[in-house]
Amino acid sequence: MNRRIRSAAVLAAVATAAAVALTASPAGAVSPDVVISQVYGGGGNSGATYTNDFIELYNRGTAAVDLAGWSAQYAAATGTSYQVTALSGSIAPGAHFLVQEAAGAGGTTPLPTPDVTGSIPMAAGSGKARVVSPAGAVWDFVGYGTANEFEGSGAAPALSNTTAALRAADGATDTDDNAADFTAGAPNPRSSGGTPPPPPPSRWSSHSSSTRTSTGTPSGWATAASPTQRSVSRPTEITTARGWTPERPSECSWT
Secondary structure, three states, X not given: OOOOOEEHHHHHOHHHHHHXXXXXXXXXXXXXXXXXXXXXXXXXXXXXXXXXXXXXXEEOOOOOEXXXXXXXXXXXXXXXXXXXXXXXXXXXXXXXXXXXXXXXXXXXXXXXXXXXXXXXXXXXXXXXXXXXXXXXXXXXXXXXXXXXXXXXXXXXXXXXXXXXXXXXXXXXXOOOOHHHHXXXXXXXXXXXXXXXXXXXXXXXXXXXXXXXXXXXOOOOOOOOOOOOXXXXXXXHHHHHHHOOOOOOHHHEEEO
16 A cells, blocks of 8 residues: 655645656555554664664554565655665564664664664654555655655654654554654664563662561552552562662661
């Protein structure tokens, strides 16, 4: 299924509309399955956490999609030449698919194990990414920052070394409008294996005591029968499951 891409040149002058239309992708409806769910070009740059750029895909359909012959592609914000990473494998319904791209000199955390590895150096702030089917159809397209092409009313937000373009609803929302479908936020790369990146180290170490009593109810916990006191057994497991320890240990009494 082809995608509808609105070029800034088309919006700028009616006189050039016909010429631009000849080079843009033909109009099409909302993707029934594979979409770009996340774009990040700040990998390995100054201040970045992750070492690599990436393009993340999502299957919003109800059946697995064989990605043999498909490709993820990237171009500069006003570029006309796309660099290509060939895809392989398949993407299950409701699953993500991680395409790792070039690494920078910085960053501290590698991406989760990618489904496919490429070597495209992507720009952090502005650019264009697309996924192309075996038949050559542009299946989904994302222009971000000052990109001169995008879907719908405008480009996705400008990004940075610490922000990615994230599609709403974990990738499930597609209205053919980059400005409406994407927001800028902390990068959250997800592969088909579903293994998240390691969490940042906690400010507090785990406690080994078998039982503790905490006065008050920490934010996010279900209210106990006695809202002013809650006994918690085996806090080591809670720390592991929730990734949380009290920020004020002095407010907890230990038994």
